[in-house]
Amino acid sequence: xxxxxxxxxxxxxxxxxxxxxxxxxxxxxxxxxxxxxxxxxxxxxxxxxxxxxxxxxxxxxxxxxxxxxxxxxxxxxxxxxxxxxxxxxxxxxxxxxxxxxxxxxxxxxxxxxxxxxxxxxxxxxxxxxxxxxxxxxxxxxxxxxxxxxxxxxxxxxxxxxxxxxxxxxxxxxxxxxxxxxxxxxxxxxxxxxxxxxxxxxxxxxxxxxxxxxxxxxxxxxxxxxxxxxxxxxxxxxxxxxxxxxxxxxxxxxxxxxxxxxxxxxxxxxxxxxxxxxxxxxxxxxxxxxxxxxxxxxxxxxxxxxxxxxxxxxxxxxxxxxxxxxxxxxxxxxxxxxxxxxxxxxxxxxxxxxxxxxxxxxxxxxxxxxxxxxxxxxxxxxxxxxxxxxxxxxxxxxxxxxxxxxxxxxxxxxxxxxxxxxxxxxxxxxxxxxxxxxxxxxxxxxxxxxxxxxxxxxxxxxxxxxxxxxxxxxxxxxxxxxxxxxxxxxxxxxxxxxxxxxxxxxxxxxxxxxxxxxxxxxxxxxxxxxxxxxxxxxxxxxxxxxxxxxxxxxxxxxxxxxxxxxxxxxxxxxxxxxxxxxxxxxxxxxx
Amino acid sequence: xxxxxxxxxxxxxxxxxxxxxxxxxxxxxxxxxxxxxxxxxxxxxxxxxxxxxxxxxxxxxxxxxxxxxxxxxxxxxxxxxxxxxxxxxxxxxxxxxxxxxxxxxxxxxxxxxxxxxxxxxxxxxxxxxxxxxxxxxxxxxxxxxxxxxxxxxxxxxxxxx
Numbered sequence: 159x160x161x162x163x164x165x166x167x168x169x170x171x172x173x174x175x176x177x178x179x180x181x182x183x184x185x186x187x188x189x190x191x192x193x194x195x196x197x198x199x200x201x202x203x204x205x206x207x208x209x210x211x212x213x214x215x216x217x218x219x220x221x222x223x224x225x226x227x228x229x230x231x232x233x234x235x236x237x238x239x240x241x242x243x244x245x246x247x248x249x250x251x252x253x254x255x256x257x258x259x260x261x262x263x264x265x266x267x268x269x270x271x272x273x274x275x276x277x278x279x280x281x282x283x284x285x286x287x288x289x290x291x292x293x294x295x296x297x298x299x300x301x302x303x304x305x306x307x308x309x310x311x312x313x314x315x316x317x318x319x320x321x322x323x324x325x326x327x328x329x330x331x332x333x334x335x336x337x338x339x340x341x342x343x344x345x346x347x348x349x350x351x352x353x354x355x356x357x358x359x360x361x362x363x364x365x366x367x368x369x370x371x372x373x374x375x376x377x378x379x380x381x382x383x384x385x386x387x388x389x390x391x392x393x394x395x396x397x398x399x400x401x402x403x404x405x406x407x408x409x410x411x412x413x414x415x416x417x418x419x420x421x422x423x424x425x426x427x428x429x430x431x432x433x434x435x436x437x438x439x440x441x442x443x444x445x446x447x448x449x450x451x452x453x454x455x456x457x458x459x460x461x462x463x464x465x466x467x468x469x470x471x472x473x474x475x476x477x478x479x480x481x482x483x484x485x486x487x488x489x490x491x492x493x494x495x496x497x498x499x500x501x502x503x504x505x506x507x508x509x510x511x512x513x514x515x516x517x518x519x520x521x522x523x524x525x526x527x528x529x530x531x532x533x534x535x536x537x538x539x540x541x542x543x544x545x546x547x548x549x550x551x552x553x554x555x556x557x558x559x560x561x562x563x564x565x566x567x568x569x570x571x572x573x574x575x576x577x578x579x580x581x582x583x584x585x586x587x588x589x590x591x592x593x594x595x596x597x598x599x600x601x602x603x604x605x606x607x608x609x610x611x612x613x614x615x616x617x618x619x620x621x622x623x624x625x626x627x628x629x630x631x632x633x634x635x636x637x638x639x640x641x642x643x644x645x646x647x648x649x650x651x652x653x654x655x656x657x658x659x660x661x662x663x664x665x666x667x668x669x670x671x672x673x674x675x676x677x678x679x680x681x682x683x684x685x686x687x688x689x690x691x692x693x694x695x696x697x698x699x700x701x702x703x704x705x706x707x708x709x710x711x712x713x714x715x716x717x718x719x720x721x722x723x724x725x726x727x728x729x730x731x732x733x734x735x736x737x738x739x740x741x742x743x744x745x746x747x748x
Numbered sequence: 749x750x751x752x753x754x755x756x757x758x759x760x761x762x763x764x765x766x767x768x769x770x771x772x773x774x775x776x777x778x779x780x781x782x783x784x785x786x787x788x789x790x791x792x793x794x795x796x797x798x799x800x801x802x803x804x805x806x807x808x809x810x811x812x813x814x815x816x817x818x819x820x821x822x823x824x825x826x827x828x829x830x831x832x833x834x835x836x837x838x839x840x841x842x843x844x845x846x847x848x849x850x851x852x853x854x855x856x857x858x859x860x861x862x863x864x865x866x867x868x869x870x871x872x873x874x875x876x877x878x879x880x881x882x883x884x885x886x887x888x889x890x891x892x893x894x895x896x897x898x899x900x901x902x903x904x905x906x907x908x909x
Contacts, residue, residue, distance in 0.1 A: 318803065327805025329812045340808035341790055745790055745804070747751075 165232040178202070179222035179233055180209055184682065190235055191244055191276040193251075193269055193361055194310035195223035197685040201315040201359070206308060207247040208273050211235050219243050245277040253284035255362075256291070256305035262363040267671045269361035270308060289333055296344040298368055298522050299352035299515040299667075304336045307364035313337065313356035320660050321465070321634035325350045337364075340745070349468040349744040351634065353461035353658045354515030354539075354667015367515045367668060371546060373536045374509055378420055382507035386421040387487050388412060390428055391513040391578030391663035392540045394695035398670035399544030400554040404680060405691030407699055410559025415547050416511075423563045427510065428574030430487035431586070433717070434458065435573060435708035437480050437734055438583075439590045440725035442653055446624070451475040453629075453644065453651040456583050458482045460520035461658020461667075463738065465634045470641050471740035479735040481533070483577065484510040484517065485526050487567075488533030489733040494721045495567055507535045511543050513578070513666030516658060525736045539668025569713040572603070572699070572706030579693040580632040580662035581608040581615065584655040588619060588628070589707045596622040603706045609697075611661055611689060614639060616651070626652045633660040664692035752791050759784065760792055764799040774802055774810060778817055787818040815867070823858045823865035825903050828882040832871025839893070840879035844868060846896040863907050864900075 159174045166186055173182040181198055183190050192209035195202050204221035211222045212234040219240060227233075234240060252274060259265055273279075291305040309328070314337060317324035325339050325348050339348035357365045377384050397408040416424045442454050457463060457478040466477060481489070488510070492503040510517065517537045520526065526533045538546070547554055562568045573589055576582035585605045592600040607617035608628065613636040616629045629651045631637055637656045643649040659665050665688075672688045674680075681687065700706060708714065722730045763780045767773030777796055781788050788811050790804070797804045811817040829835075829844040844855060847866050851859055855868040874880040877889035881899075888899065 314805075323797070323801070323803045325803065325805055327803060327809040329805075329809045331813050338805075340793065340804045745794065 162227065162229045164227050164230070167234060167236060168232070173227060175227075177227055179211060179213060179220070179225050179227055179231075182227045183211075183222065183233065183235065188235060189276075190222050191248075191273045192223050193248075193273050193308065194312065196310075196312050196315075196359060200319065201310070201312040203311045206251065206310055208244055208251075208277070210243045210247065211240050212237050241277070245279055246283075248274050248277045248279040249283040251308050252279060253282075253286065254289055255308070256303070262306070263366050263369070264306075264360075264363035267673060267676060268363065269673060269675055272675050287333065289336065292336060292338060292342055294338075294344045295368060297346045297350070297352060298518045300345050300350070300354060300357060301366045301368050302338060302345065303364055303366070304338065305364075306362045307337055308362055309335060309337060310361060311337070312359040312361065313365055316355045316359045319635075320353070320355050321351070322638055326356060343745070343748075347746055347748065349464075351461040351464035351468070351658060352516040352519045352667075355659060357515060357667050358665075358669070358671060361673075367539050367541070368518060369542055370518065370536045370538055371542055374507075374538065374546075377507040377509075377535065383422050383501045383505050384420070384507045384509060385423045385425065385491055386416050386419075386509045386511060387425045387427045387430075387484055387491075388416070388511040389484060389513055389578060389663060390426075390431070390575045390582075390696055390699075391666060391669065391692070392511050392543070393699075394578065394664055394692040395513065395669045396540055396543060397554075398672075399541065399547075402555065404672070404677075404684065404688045405695050407695040408554075409699065410561070411554055411557040412543075413562055414557040414560040415543075415552055415554055417560060418552050418557075419546060419550055421509070423565065425487070425491075425565075425568060426562045426570050426574075427484045427487055428570030428577070429567050429711070429713065430483040430490065431574035431577040432569075432571055432708035432711040432714045433486055433490070433734070434480055434483045434577075434583075435586050435590050436714060436718070436725045437486075437730060438478050439587050439594060439708075441478055441480065442587070443591065443594060444726065446652065453649055453654045454478055455654045455656055456587075457736075458577065458583055459516070459656065459658040459663075460514070461516040462634070462637060462656045464516065464519070464742075465637060465658065466641075467739050467742040468744050469638075470645070471742065473641060473644055474738045474740050476644060477738060479731075479737070481526065481734055481736045482517075482520065483574075484512065484537075485520065485533045485736075486734045488526075488535075489528050490567065490717070492528065492531055492533070493733060494717060495565075498566060503529070503531055508533070509536045509538060510534050511538050511540065513540050513663045513669045514659075515539060515667040517668075523736075525738075528733060540666075541668060541670055544670065566713055566716065569711050570703075571708055571711050572701065572703035573708040574711075575696050575699045575703065578663040578696050579609075580611065580657050580660075581630045581655065582662065582696070583657075584608045584628055584630050584653070586708055587653065587655075588621075588626075590709045591626070592619075592621050593707060593709055595624055599707065608655075613660075628653045628655070630655045632657040632662050634658070661689040661693070664696065665689050752795075756785075756792075757795065760795050761799070764796065774800055774807065778807070778810065782817050785821075787821045789819060815869075820858065821862070824863050824907055825883055826865045826867055828867045828869045828872070829855070830869045830872045830874065830878070830880045830882070832869075832875065832878075834871070834875035835879040838878040838890075842893050843879050843881065843891050843896060846893045847900070850897060850900055863904070 161172045171186045194206040204224035209222040210219040214232040294302040314326045393409040397406040488508045496503045521537045573586035614631045618627045793807045858865040881888040
């Protein structure tokens with residue numbers, strides 16, 4: 159890349175050609191206040207006017223997030239005209255903003271408040287009309303409050319980038335513009351998959367997860383036997399809520415914190431991930447043997463399930479019938495485990511800590527109920543767990559490292575841990591499929607071919623003479639490609655793993671916010687690297703496990719021996735498998 | 749899309765076919781549909797979305813951005829009152845208010861019998877004959893408030909023919 163000469167505040171610098179002023183200034187050590195810009199170019203609409211600077215050769219002030227640097231350009235960030243203009247931009251945004259900052263859940267993570275502070279915005283400088291607002295909390299997953307929206311468009315871009323045909327857009331015109339699903343519908347009346355990627359990029363409190371902390375409080379107060387389970391991706395990110403570096407695994411402290419929060423038992427969803435593999439691998443081999451619908455597609459991600467039901471209702475027989483791991487675990491806890499410890503299933507309350515907003519929707523699906531009892535009673539996101547811990551006066555970083563409760567359902571293998579990252583379910587399934595087909599363990603448990611972050615990865619394996627071609631994708635853009643192949647009858651694959659969020663659960667819609675403004679100790683490229691860093695935390699935990707294949711989990715074996723019989727048995731089907739809804743309307747008549 | 753007739757679906761597909769190969773066909777498709785049916789409801793937008801790959805949310809955004817597009821059926825007679833600067837200073841506000849008063853609807857609304865829609869327009873480029881009213885493409889020059897009842901009667905008579 160060619161270098162060009164620019165000056166910032168009169169000081170000469172050499173920077174790469176093609177950068178925006180905002181990026182170039184950052185490389186030279188300047189932090190221009192900015193709001194709508196996100197991750198160098200993922201979303202740059204120049205819409206918020208918070209990053210205005212003076213640049214020679216330009217008429218008036220320019221939005222530095224979209225204006226490219228050129229040879230000889232002299233940039234002034236600190237001139238009175240520029241600082242006043244930036245401040246006025248923020249004051250104008252604030253004049254049409256619901257300023258209940260104290261109670262706002264994005265407090266401490268709000269980028270509008272951050273730029274207000276940086277620019278020195280003053281209170282009540284502009285007073286006038288307010289844009290009519292919409293408050294949508296009809297879904298169990300996502301709350302949209304347009305009174306907090308700054309129209310930056312990050313959510314619109316992220317939704318489209320991740321899922322192709324996005325469901326959020328700008329509507330109406332001028333001062334009446336809002337962002338929402340078509341017709342300003344609720345998310346529940348649109349084909350939103352509730353993945354929560356929009357929440358993760360929203361700079362303000364306009365998009366938030368729907369909290370279920372009250373439900374957990376009520377269960378505790380009612381004296382229920384409250385059991386908690388944590389998904390693998392949570393431990394790879396929870397530390398971020400307490401200022402720890404991205405990628406720090408906090409399994410031990412998380413267990414300690416959950417115990418101090420009053421949960422009767424602290425379990426790992428990984429146990430059920432191993433169980434899922436036993437069911438799913440058996441199901442796959444059964445389909446291969448008996449001519450069932452192939453390729454078979456994983457069913458752990460509720461965002462993906464929503465998408466499949468909305469757009470590929472005619473292809474649902476390709477989905478594995480396995481419930482997702484935490485739902486399986488709920489069903490086992492309220493049957494096998496409740497019986498063992500002598501607790502009535504109806505007195506048990508199962509809480510899942512998930513990296514996911516879509517799991518909140520899944521939790522309420524009518525299909526996921528056994529003997530009239532919900533398999534899982536409440537789902538909290540990683541962020542909500544962070545809040546719970548802070549609220550309870552627990553100093554997370556000072557906690558000792560503890561372990562999950564040692565009981566008949568606590569064991570887990572490395573295969574379960576990697577469920578949290580794209581390619582992980584596939585790799586875990588392959589480890590066990592190899593054993594089932596060949597009767598022996600494969601040399602080297604790692605399947606590198608299915609790891610990584612490219613949109614679609616494919617690989618072919620020879621499992622005891624059985625050629626298996628597989629594909630892995632995350633985000634619905636890739637899913638559409640693979641599903642269209644299936645619909646057209648050209649899919650070359652036997653087994654496909656699909657996760658709703660790009661990168662998998664480690665980048666789920668319930669994970670801690672990754673905001674450069676609040677991460678002064680992370681590298682400049684953190685928005686490009688945080689997924690890999692969180693994934694590395696999971697892969698390293700996999701490596702530390704003595705057992706790394708689901709079928710070697712002794713407690714899962716015992717569960718089959720004592721209770722379920724064998725994988726895909728009648729009882730296993732009753733408790734661990736589910737059905738899907740092929741009649742979900744994308745835009746139901748109101 | 750349960751309540752769209754087969755003929756309507758075929759027609760919308762035919763309109764989409766017209767712009768096959770165009771890089772950005774959306775505006776042209778919507779414009780043709782607007783002319784054909786007088787409005788572009790959500791289930792029609794869904795068909796256009798599937799055909800063009802543009803999300804329903806974005807199409808809805810375009811339809812609500814341009815006042816030329818409409819989400820609801822318009823009346824048999826669309827009374828477009830110019831409220832541009834020249835017409836405004838010549839009393840266009842009183843003219844549109846009179847239409848509203850007699851028909852009992854606000855600008856942007858349609859009468860229950862489906863006969864009349866009132867639209868408030870920005871400058872239609874007929875400043876020399878202000879205040880101007882454009883009804884189904886026919887321009888009425890220098891409309892006085894007192895002429896409004898007569899215009900409505902004339903249109904009603906036409907509509908009942």
